[in-house]
Amino acid sequence: MMSTATGKTALALGSAALLLLYGAAGALAQKGGDEIVLGAAVSLTGKYSVNGKNTKDGYDIGIKRLNEMGGVKVSGKTYKLKVVYYDDESTPARGAQLAERLINQDGVKYVLGAYSSGLTKAIAPITEKYKVPHVEGNGAARELFTEGYKYLFAVLSTSDYYLRDAVNLAAEVAKEHGRDPKTMKIAMAFENDPFSLDVRAGIVEAANKQGMKIVIDDKLPPEINDMAATLTKVKAVKPDLLLVSGHEKGATLVVRQTAEMKVDVPIVATTHCDSAKIAENLSKLAEGVLCASQWDRKLSYKDKWFGSADDYAKAFEKEFKYPAPYQAAESTASVLVFADAFQRAGSLDPEKVRDAIAKTDIMTFFGPIKFDETGKNTAKPMVLYQVRGGDYKVVAPTQWAETKMVYPRKMSQ
Amino acid sequence: MDNLRLLFDAPVLSVQLLLDGILIGAIFALAAYGMTLVWGVMNIINVAQGEMVMLGGYVAFYLYKKGIHPLFGVPVAAVLLFAIGWALYRLVIFRVVDKDLFISILATFGLSILIQQLANEFFGADVRTAESGFGTYTLFSGAVTVTQIKLIAFAVAILTGAVLLWFLRKSRMGQAIRATAQNARAARVMGIDTDRVYAWTFALNAAICGASGALVAMTWIVHPYLGLPYTIRSFMIVIIAGLGNVLAVFATALALGAAENFAGFIFGAEYQAAFIFGLLVVILVSRRVWLARERRYLA
Secondary structure: OHHHHHHHHHHHHHHHHHHHHHHHHHHHHHHOOOEEEEEEEEOOOOOOHHHHHHHHHHHHHHHHHHHHOOOEEEOOEEEEEEEEEEEOOOOHHHHHHHHHHHHHOOOOOEEEOOOOHHHHHHHHHHHHHOOOOEEEOOOOOHHHHOOOOOOEEEOOOOHHHOOHHHHHHHHHHHHHOOOOHHHOEEEEEEEOOHHHHHHHHHHHHHHHHHOOEEEEEEEEOOOOOOOHHHHHHHHHHOOOEEEEEOHHHHHHHHHHHHHHOOOOOOEEEEOOOOOOOHHHHOOOOOOOOEEEEOOOOOOOOEEOOOEEHHHHHHHHHHHHOOOOOHHHHHHHHHHHHHHHHHHHHOOOOHHHHHHHHHOOEEEEOOEEEEEOOOOEEOOOOOEEEEEEOOEEEEEEOOOOOOOOOOOOOOOOO | OHHHHHHHHOOHHHHHHHHHHHHHHHHHHHHHHHHHHHHHHHOOOOOOHHHHHHHHHHHHHHHHHOOOOHHHHHHHHHHHHHHHHHHHHHHHHHHHOOOOHHHHHHHHHHHHHHHHHHHHHHHOOOOEOOOOOOOEEEEOOOOEEEEHHHHHHHHHHHHHHHHHHHHHHHOHHHHHHHHHHHOHHHHHHOOOOHHHHHHHHHHHHHHHHHHHHHHHHHHOOEOOOOHHHHHHHHHHHHHHHOOOOHHHHHHHHHHHHHHHHHHHHHHOHHHHHHHHHHHHHHHHHHHHHHHHHHHHHHO
């Protein structure tokens, strides 16, 4: 009897405390006080938990730095920034639900993006409905920006840009070696998901422009664990380029299996190799592979908040004890966009903030940010690395590059 | 059908596909041995089969991280997974063993989700590999490659199959397992502790899956969501091969691996799985027709 009584009391107390917490969060956001509250649903559990944590860490370090520098000044008054987080469990339905909750219950008027295109796609209609500005750095799908959303802004390059430059770089190199790019053959394999299919669409456009021929075009199933069948084909038709996009799995498999099956293609490029850590984990096997990335610490971008890209990376590593992935950098950049827009808007009215965001034209450690009328950042180019001796070297875009690409790729024996 | 023409133009590709298929088939066989055992003896379809493979993969990966050659992961994973399998039986499986098949499917489905999420929590969602450092043999002046790790996996699969056969035929526990499979009640009457038999069967299944998982991590990759394809493949293999028939399981697995590889080559990777499931339907239908005819003769 005793135990049930205490149990009930504990339950009552617990729920009371919970109610109080909700109330407090809501009141805080509504009152505003000296704080501007942003909201974000991020994936802390589920399949995106690694990237979700990168996203959250990126937001946190941005907020921390802005607050250390005194916060943001909006028409003479200084505000500190704060983010309310929820865990979206890596599922779009949950993300949409949490966005509703952030806006309706917590009174959040500005939303930071979730991780992945799928979740962003689920949340964008909600922020649109409530006319809440939504700046994101981790939803790269092209279709996010063909819906006519007015309140959605992305600081990153959309996914169709990921491997476009690999094709253009190949054409450049071919000309240097006295070869007509029109004689080049492309083999490609993509996971059957919206992101990878966008990457594919970008490559097809670039290949058509360069007059290259696509000889293999495989779609990998999402549960892909083996690329042997595709690579056997690649080995047989001897293309000049092999392009793969299948998240971390695809990157790891293509590196490992091209080495094991001795599939020697002069240019091999893939997405997600930095998050798959191919240079670190498969250093010798990965030699010469090209990787697409949104950002790199070695780029010479600079801003007033963090300094250079490298300064940002150092600050991040000091704070979180792991090297800054681009997923974190683009998240931090989203926070900077908000801070800049608050100051220029001179108001906390979401409508005015939205208009200020649309007119953003800033340089950050992450690269230039300027949105086109659909809300995507078209000012920043993608980066291509080449894995060399267990490290990543920036080889494109050529004006920011550290070094020239080794062509053809020299596979380790 | 360009791909088909490619096969005729360069027949050596068929050798590559066949070899690769047979060698990966051996790894499927390992996962399927246990499923046929658990299904045959306990009448449980273990949906968490693939998750045990995944756990085995992580054992190999963590050994590799510690600087120990991941090949030791094969026995270590087997031992660890045996213990986990035993514990799972004592915690969950014994409650559903005599129940409806549907209940046990639900229970093991729940287990599979739980194990997946725990792995995600503790090991992280990163894609990992355990580098075995083994090389590659080349045949036909480089046109065909065979990785040594796949050959090792093949050898492990044959060895495990042989040991399993010997164990079931000769050992005391093996005989008890077979007796229980034939008639659990009669076995109990004869003084066999069927509860213990079930625990052994389930733990043995987990151990074999663990060993195959270690090989998977060395051959390809390991991540928390690796399991499902292995569960589905073992399920298919057992359906075609029949319950409790280790040799048929092995043969079916090799055939499945080869078929899958050829399908992936000819139709493209996106139809690899679809082709296999199509094949399953054809096999089941034709077997039914064949069995029905057989029954008519008997009548």
